Amino acid sequence: MFSKFQNHITSRFPFLEDKKLFLAVSGGLDSMVLLHLLQQLPYEIAVLHCNFQLRGLESFGDQSFIQNYCDQNEIPIFTTQFDTEAFAKDYKLSTQVAARELRYSWFYELLETENFDYILTAHHADDNLETFIINLTRGTGLDGLIGIPEENDRIIRPLLPFSRDEIMEYAQENNIEWREDSSNASNKYLRNKIRHDLVPMLKEINPNFLNAFQKTQSYLQESQVMVEDASIMIYQQVAKEVGDDIHFDLNQLKKLPNYKSYLYQWLNEFGFLAWNDIYDLVDSQSGKQVLSAEFRLLKNRDTLILSPISEISEKEEFEIHEGDQDVNFPLKLRLCQVGDITIDSNKAIFVDAEKIQFPLILRKWNEGDVFHPFGMQGKSKKVSKLFKDEKLSLIEKEKIWILCSDNQIVWVIGIRQDERFKIENTTNRILKIELQ
């Protein structure tokens, strides 16, 4: 005779059969019940326990409690200890977020190294409700209200339809032992206030509240998927991926009365915070930009250009020595001696090998750079003027590399060759330099 929990697990997740399952077990009520339930099901299980070292000796007490339980019940167990506070400090995270990062990255690592299939956690309906209310009190968007899903990626939460009361009842009926978390009474003031005062009041207003709430969350999850659908469809109409960059067509975008919602949806994951500055960018003059830690959003005429901030400083130089055939970093260049001469637009140049002086230098362009553009009868021109004529955007300009021979520009790479190194009637050896 299986319990309603076990019937739920086998019917809702039939694909678990024959799979290897990790159970995330803290030692508290919920995870000890999950462990007990799974012990009676025909799955191959192992326990994962993280010691976050946040409650001193008590944390180690939890660890040995679970270790003993697993030893007695012959369940394989993996444990680890984290210096959670130090990690949180290093990465400027809240303790809670740090613990989650550490936990899940360890979980996923073990899935790979131990060749397991899924991780089961003991989250239940009241967890989702409490998180909903916490986010609500702080102000949140749809994503703060939809709750943790029963199943995503390789994490499964089989107790999510059940309330804390139901889990407690099972624990008592089956004489399950667990460790009480002392922070329940102190640290977690907010969650406890919600658990002990607010939620009972909601359940008093509607005794069936938890069910109604689960319906609400599933409707909100549906809405969230539709928001993502809209975001993708509009993105396809408005955005163009150009190399590592994304170009957003402002003429198209501004047709939408709610274009700010879409910008937020698209740019959120790139670490931007100054949303009002971003919204202002839409109507600002060309050349203005907003930065996140790793990305830049640039207004360029009728386009917003999102691009990763280059990690190569503008001062760096790279040498190319005689006989080098392939340069792979920072650009892929190929140099070779050739007979047949056909210029492949901006991808390759042919130069008189005897005019070249090695090592060639590969560097970013500078404001003062001057060269003799091919086809201009030896007249010189500022590189910056060339860019202006070619109508390059700030981002495009920053990406341009210069190839030099003895301080003279040989090639504004991808744009224009220098007249001085071109092949002539007198040329004996030709060097082809090709951008790949």
Add this chain to the structure above:
Amino acid sequence: MFSKFQNHITSRFPFLEDKKLFLAVSGGLDSMVLLHLLQQLPYEIAVLHCNFQLRGLESFGDQSFIQNYCDQNEIPIFTTQFDTEAFAKDYKLSTQVAARELRYSWFYELLETENFDYILTAHHADDNLETFIINLTRGTGLDGLIGIPEENDRIIRPLLPFSRDEIMEYAQENNIEWREDSSNASNKYLRNKIRHDLVPMLKEINPNFLNAFQKTQSYLQESQVMVEDASIMIYQQVAKEVGDDIHFDLNQLKKLPNYKSYLYQWLNEFGFLAWNDIYDLVDSQSGKQVLSAEFRLLKNRDTLILSPISEISEKEEFEIHEGDQDVNFPLKLRLCQVGDITIDSNKAIFVDAEKIQFPLILRKWNEGDVFHPFGMQGKSKKVSKLFKDEKLSLIEKEKIWILCSDNQIVWVIGIRQDERFKIENTTNRILKIELQ
């Protein structure tokens, strides 16, 4: 010196200048404050008061309170009385919904007849919060959480950013009198429980709760607009409007993992309730259907067809008399004598006028109908067989009309003419019957 309320009104709604404004005034705290605020602004105002007759003498007390106030302050006032309970009973509505229906339809009527521009109501931030919580306790979707907007159509709610406490403070500072609604203490148990117990607890958790909540609602409103965007974009890909019907292409629709969300979004407004039956329809056999009070959703091969349920019974007949030139109901037909004979596909037939016996009868087809299809050398055929050969859907079949002369079918309208009435060498007078 204007109050913060008045500053908000003039800056948030600058377009109100020179407009004629109705104020919806119940006589309670919120609306008496709104009235007081608007009296000091340079707008042309008039008061609207509905007596819903839900609290006996007290309701009339409210009415005369406002009447006196307006008389003393020389403010034009319009009042009306509703038998709300009777209306609710007739239309099977809750008292609350009935009152809202009555109120807003009267408001909109007066906007037209009195030539006013906007209606201002006194909803405030706590109203939105209380509604949010009520809907949450019952289970709801995104639309139940987004709240009433500050401005929609011709209704403006200028107090929405402010809390009940702020409004109370203004009332006390300005010695404003109002009528206490006795139902506050009795009928409205739920709203009061939320107001007096639950909301204070949320404000205790975060003293800035109401602000955070307003942010939440504005994020949710943005999400709701994006849900509508997605709904419209997918509709354009999947749906085709054919006359009064909408055809949903199931092959397209089923490519979406969340197609049920979209069906709900599209069909919700047509009064359907049996959602599981509708979702089942997608994979059911051709010919199955789900009905709402006024609409039918039919599975027809790879299509779901939404159509209004016809109001014309299948028994009804319509007569056409000799000399009639135009028939306008239930179809538009034109009859005329012609010389030039060209058959315009299925839109018109030419018959030998002397073979016709008036009155012609226009009726829906019956299961037993038999006729002699044009071009089949006088062989007879069941009309139902013709429909089958033409692969008509159930809905298309139900829309077919039959034109008869002396119990003989002259035309299965729009589909096939009868051989017996066709024009021949011997024809003297031709009658053209044209579908318009």
